[in-house]
Amino acid sequence: MRPVQVVGIGGGSAAGKSTLARRVTARQSGAALLSLDDYFRTDREAGPFTAPDAAGVRHFDLNHPDAVDWSRVHAALEDHRRCGTALLIVEGTFALVSPDLRGRMTLRVFLAAPEDLRLERKAARNLAERGVPPEVTRRNHALSARPGFRQFVAGSAAHADLILNGEEDPDGNARILLERLR
Incomplete structure (x- = not known):
């Protein structure tokens, strides 16, 4: 069985990770996409929770890596390996945060974009x-x-093999990423 090339794309919320991942997947035959947004825990009783808001309410914190059901993520990776996926793009805010997930990656990419742009x-x-x-x-x-x-996320850039500018054209970033895979 041929090993799966796993590319992780991490970075801040709205940095352009999903857009880049879709562009790369569309251009590469045999590629599949796994979005960590699809793996948030459904059982939210145990947290993680935000700090209390102005009304004193704590909400489930989607900006904490413990909000991700990592066992389901790893099961999905194993499913792709068994199915013979040639290239798997794993994208999400926490893609480079988990040491276990990073260890399974062929290439780790951090998409950097200024906070004000990401918020906009x-x-x-x-x-x-x-x-x-x-x-x-x-x-x-x-x-x-x-x-x-x-x-959690800013420091994960240190684990990247490639840092791309999220302000740049996503097609240009996709070309750069695909060149690195050749």
């Missing part, structure tokens, strides 16, 4: 896709995304 993109996306007002996204960013990025 996320506010626009949340409004368009979910009808979430921009002020709610900004409040949640301050409460959870900013501290989560600083505590």
Whole structure:
């Protein structure tokens, strides 16, 4: 059985990880995409939780790596290996955070983008896709995304083999990434 090439794409929320992953997957025959957003824990009773908001309410914290069901992620990786997937793109905020996941990667990519740009993109996306007002996204960013990025994600760039600029054209970044795989 041929080994699966696993490429991890990590970085802050709305840095362009999903867009880059979709572009690479579309251009590479035999490639599959695994988004960590599909592996958040469904049992949320045990946390992790955000700090209390202005009303004193703590919410399930999607900006903490413990929000991901890592056992399901590893099972999905094993399924792709058994199915003979040639290239698996694993993308998500925490893609480079987990040492176990990083250890299975052929190439680790960090997509860097300034916080203000990421927040602007996320506010626009949340409004368009979910009808979430921009002020709610900004409040949640301050409460959870900013501290989560600083505590867990920013440092994961040190584990990257390749750091790409999330402000650049996603097609150009896809070309760079695919060149590295040749």
